[in-house]
Amino acid sequence: MDIKNFKSGxxxxxxxxxxxxxxxxxxVPDRVPIxxxxxxxxxxxxxxxxxxxxxxxDKAEGAFDKFYxxxxxxxxxxxxxxYPVNAFKTWDLKWMRWPGHKGLGPNTMYQFLENxxxxxxxxxxxxxxxxxxxxxxxxxxSFGNLGGFQHLEKLRxxxxxxxxxxxxxxxxxEMQQTFDSLIKGAEQMSAWYDFLARYSDKLKQKGFPVAxxxxxxxxxDMLGDTLRGTxxxxxxxxxxxxxxxxxxxxxxxIAIESAIRGAAGTGRKxxxxxxxxxxxxFMSDADYKTFYWPSLKKLIxxxxxxxxxxxxxxxxxxxxxxEIMRDVPKGKVVYHFEYVDMQRAKEVLxxxxxxxxxxxxxxxxxxxxxxxxxxxxxxIDNCAKDGGFMMDTGGLLDDAKPENVKAMFDFTRxxxxxx
Amino acid sequence: MTILNxxxxxxxxxxxxxxxxxxxxxxxxxxxxxxxxEQGLLNGMGVIGGKFRNNExxxxxxxxxxxxxxxxxxxxxxLLADADVKxxxxxxxxxVKGDLHDIGKNxxxxxxxxxxxxxxxxxxxxxxxxxIEVAKAEGCKVIAxxxxxxxxxGVMQEVVEASKVAGIRDEVSIMVGGAPxxxxxxxxxxxxxxxxxxxxAAEKAAACYKV
Numbered sequence: 001m002d003i004k005n006f007k008s009g010x011x012x013x014x015x016x017x018x019x020x021x022x023x024x025x026x027x028v029p030d031r032v033p034i035x036x037x038x039x040x041x042x043x044x045x046x047x048x049x050x051x052x053x054x055x056x057x058d059k060a061e062g063a064f065d066k067f068y069x070x071x072x073x074x075x076x077x078x079x080x081x082x083y084p085v086n087a088f089k090t091w092d093l094k095w096m097r098w099p100g101h102k103g104l105g106p107n108t109m110y111q112f113l114e115n116x117x118x119x120x121x122x123x124x125x126x127x128x129x130x131x132x133x134x135x136x137x138x139x140x141x142s143f144g145n146l147g148g149f150q151h152l153e154k155l156r157x158x159x160x161x162x163x164x165x166x167x168x169x170x171x172x173x174e175m176q177q178t179f180d181s182l183i184k185g186a187e188q189m190s191a192w193y194d195f196l197a198r199y200s201d202k203l204k205q206k207g208f209p210v211a212x213x214x215x216x217x218x219x220x221d222m223l224g225d226t227l228r229g230t231x232x233x234x235x236x237x238x239x240x241x242x243x244x245x246x247x248x249x250x251x252x253x254i255a256i257e258s259a260i261r262g263a264a265g266t267g268r269k270x271x272x273x274x275x276x277x278x279x280x281x282f283m284s285d286a287d288y289k290t291f292y293w294p295s296l297k298k299l300i301x302x303x304x305x306x307x308x309x310x311x312x313x314x315x316x317x318x319x320x321x322x323e324i325m326r327d328v329p330k331g332k333v334v335y336h337f338e339y340v341d342m343q344r345a346k347e348v349l350x351x352x353x354x355x356x357x358x359x360x361x362x363x364x365x366x367x368x369x370x371x372x373x374x375x376x377x378x379x380i381d382n383c384a385k386d387g388g389f390m391m392d393t394g395g396l397l398d399d400a401k402p403e404n405v406k407a408m409f410d411f412t413r414x415x416x417x418x419x
Numbered sequence: 420m421t422i423l424n425x426x427x428x429x430x431x432x433x434x435x436x437x438x439x440x441x442x443x444x445x446x447x448x449x450x451x452x453x454x455x456x457e458q459g460l461l462n463g464m465g466v467i468g469g470k471f472r473n474n475e476x477x478x479x480x481x482x483x484x485x486x487x488x489x490x491x492x493x494x495x496x497x498l499l500a501d502a503d504v505k506x507x508x509x510x511x512x513x514x515v516k517g518d519l520h521d522i523g524k525n526x527x528x529x530x531x532x533x534x535x536x537x538x539x540x541x542x543x544x545x546x547x548x549x550x551i552e553v554a555k556a557e558g559c560k561v562i563a564x565x566x567x568x569x570x571x572x573g574v575m576q577e578v579v580e581a582s583k584v585a586g587i588r589d590e591v592s593i594m595v596g597g598a599p600x601x602x603x604x605x606x607x608x609x610x611x612x613x614x615x616x617x618x619x620a621a622e623k624a625a626a627c628y629k630v
Contacts (some may be wrong), residue, residue: 040570050570097519103544108517109570230522234479235486238433281616282478316598320474339598362601365569395598398569 012207016074020209020390024309024354025331028387032380032416033074034409035211035356035390037313039081040109040398041405042067050107051100054085057195064199068208071409074390075270076208078199081396083110084192090185092144095226109398117141118227120236123243126227127250132156138227148178200266213308214262216273219251219295220244224277233277237287244291252295256302263308271303272311279316285324293324304332314338314357315395322348338394343382346389355383356390359408364393364400372407380416391416422448423458426491430463433483435490442491452498457535460491464533471530472618478526485529506537508628510561511553513545515574520567523597523617527563530621536561536628547574547581554582554591561624563594564610572599576608592627596620 007015015030022029043053046063053060060079068076085098095117097103098110117138118126126133136153139146151169158166169175200210217225223244224233236244259271277283278292300310313336318325322345325335329352336357337345345355358379363371376391383389391412397405420428422445429437438460445455467484470476510531514524521543528538539557541549550562562582564575575595582588594612595605605613614620 105517107570109568111519111568113519114522231482231525235482237479238483280474280477284477287477287479360601361569362599362604365572365599366604366607400569 007207009205009207013204013209016207017209019074023387023390024334026351026354026388028418030417030419032384032412032418033390034392034412035073035075036359036393036405036408037081037211037396038067038077039396040107041400043082044107044399045070045402045405049099050109051098052106053079053082054098054110055100057192061195061199068203068206071405073208073409075211076203077211078196078203080196080212084189085110087185087188087192090181090188091146092181094142094144107399112225114225114229115141116229116232120228120232120240123240123247127243127246129156130250130254142226145181146178148172148175151175210266210268212270212272213266213268214259214271216255216259216262216271216299216303216310218273218275218278218292219248219255219299220278220292221274221276222251222255223247230277230282234282237283237291241291248291248295252298255295255299256306259299259303260306260308263306269308270311271308272313273299275312275314275318276316278321279314279318280320281317285320288321289324293321293327297327300328300333304329309333312336314340319344325349326352328353334390336392342379346383350383350388354388354390357392357394359391359393361393361395361397361400364397364404364408366401367404369403369407372404373411376408376411377415380412384416387418423450423454423462426455426459427463427466430460430484430487430491431466433480433487435483435487438487439490439494442494446494446498452495452502453504455491456495456499456504460488460495461533461535464488464530468530468533468618468621472616481526481529485533488533507535507625508561509537509539509557509559510563510624511539511541511550511557511559512563512565513541513550514543514565514567515571515578516544516546517574518566518568518571519543520565520597523567524565526617527565527596527620530617531563531624534621534625536621536624547577550578551581551585551587555585555587559591561592561594561627563596563620563624566595566597566600569599572604575600575610579609592624594620594624 019029019033023033040050043050043063046066048059048063053063060082064079088096095113095115096110099106099108132153136150139149154166154169203210224230228236263269263271278288303310311334315338317339318337319340326349334354334356335349337355338357342358349355359375363375422441426438426441429441442455464484467476467481471481512524512528514521528540531538539553541553554562562578564578566572566575579593582591582593592611595610596614600613602613612623614623
């Protein structure tokens with residue numbers, strides 16, 4: 001246990017951040033950092049429902065306080081993963097369900113639905129003008145109450161006297177209703193941002209570095225997750241591969257710009273890239289090298305060039321991709337893995353990147369304390385020699401036995417010490 | 420190469436149009452629908468399933484093969500009905516209540532159909548009673564439950580319990596699958612079958628129908 005009572009918040013903050021930075025830079029830290037990404041676990045541990053955590057910021061704050069008081073991780077998540085669902089509701093977000101919304105129970109975790117928000121014959125339109133496509137097609141398809149956006153495509157016609165046409169839609173009732181909804185939701189969103197900012201400050205004062213500076217997505221995932229859908233994009237690899245490549249190419253600078261802008265907004269440097277569609281089962285290595293990795297590599301390098309640290313969060317199996325993932329600058333990125341052979345991951349990637357993750361959520365959920373300790377021991381023995389490994393759960397953690405989570409922390413603090 | 424081999428090969432390559440044409444040609448040549456199904460379409464899907472399990476092909480290849488099979492089946496289905504050729508067995512398949520993920524479930528469905536099973540897909544967010552009700556009404560020997568979230572895993576146990584209450588526990592095999600599911604979890608909740616991948620799930624389900 002860290003002797004927090006004898007250290008100031010600032011000292012603790014610097015100590016934790018140094019531990020994480022040392023690990024990322026492949027230097028030997030004082031001990032293995034513990035950086036789990038907690039999702040529903042914090043409300044569950046704090047004795048409130050997920051629905052309450054998403055809707056009542058005072059209750060959420062109490063739960064978060066309790067978690068940080070009891071567990072003291074090395075990187076801390078403010079409540080950013082407790083999304084602003086009241087704004088989503090105002091806008092009628094179509095591709096997400098959350099606790100207490102449209103039939104989901106108060107303790108069922110929020111979920112993303114994959115809608116085909118771009119049809120197979122709209123690739124050219126996206127490639128021609130992605131901003132216009134996102135504004136005039138993706139937004140109204142994603143948000144039931146923002147239908148007016150569909151008229152924004154005309155804004156492209158505004159040059160010179162074109163504005164006679166392009167501004168006309170703003171006079172319509174539909175557009176005005178859209179703006180009413182947009183403003184109301186944006187105000188709700190703003191209250192949520194205030195909560196995050198306040199809580200981030202609180203974390204810092206208590207000595208916790210905030211884990212995230214921005215979120216980013218692999219360009220292939222931007223296309224697959226939000227525009228086409230998994231099944232559709234995997235069909236596209238066979239049916240229209242050249243369109244997929246062109247679209248991914250077009251989305252790459254957008255991904256880089258968006259992440260850099262996000263990090264500038266928070267003033268924090270860890271950019272979490274949630275990896276989805278490049279898993280082992282979803283495509284061959286040849287396809288991964290063609291469709292997925294080149295644009296992801298550009299994103300990684302773009303962020304590093306901007307002085308940011310990409311934290312690549314691999315969800316699913318990535319065993320066959322490890323060799324390809326070696327191709328990054330040394331000591332600049334973190335690779336988190338959910339299901340991979342971690343011993344092999346260390347062998348393949350250990351000299352170029354810090355790795356993390358892999359404590360199975362299933363063991364934390366229904367295993368025993370001894371099973372958790374055994375698993376953490378396996379990870380430290382095989383991945384943490386001379387640094388380069390951070391302890392983390394396999395996936396974002398929802399419900400798990402508190403004693404199991406405690407065991408992961410306590411065991412790592414003891415057994416993961418280098419000095 | 421016989422036409423049935425050709426159907427199998429074209430299916431494996433995902434050439435839906437060719438499969439459709441070849442199935443029609445085979446019918447015109449008087450080959451029994453059952454043979455076209457088993458030695459052509461299902462043979463091809465069997466090869467794809469094996470390769471998928473061995474990491475030789477991946478989801479895109481499975482998707483286009485399944486699409487080709489469906490194109491063939493569109494023509495073949497009425498003839499199979501006329502000849503009274505029945506599916507090898509019936510499976511009720513769904514993602515459990517509270518869980519809205521269907522990619523894994525849909526893949527399992529394709530693989531099971533590729534094994535000649537009839538799959539009654541009750542979709543996502545399916546209540547335990549729905550699994551039981553459909554299994555009873557349709558005479559399914561296999562109940563297959565999918566979940567991706569730890570917050571919905573518990574519903575799988577409810578399906579097992581519901582089958583006991585309904586008095587059909589001994590008549591059905593309950594399969595569980597999805598990212599957080601393990602063999603230990605399967606044993607713990609008293610389900611019967613867990614597999615790591617969709618192709619193995621289809622094989623185990625088909626095995627439930629072997630005498």
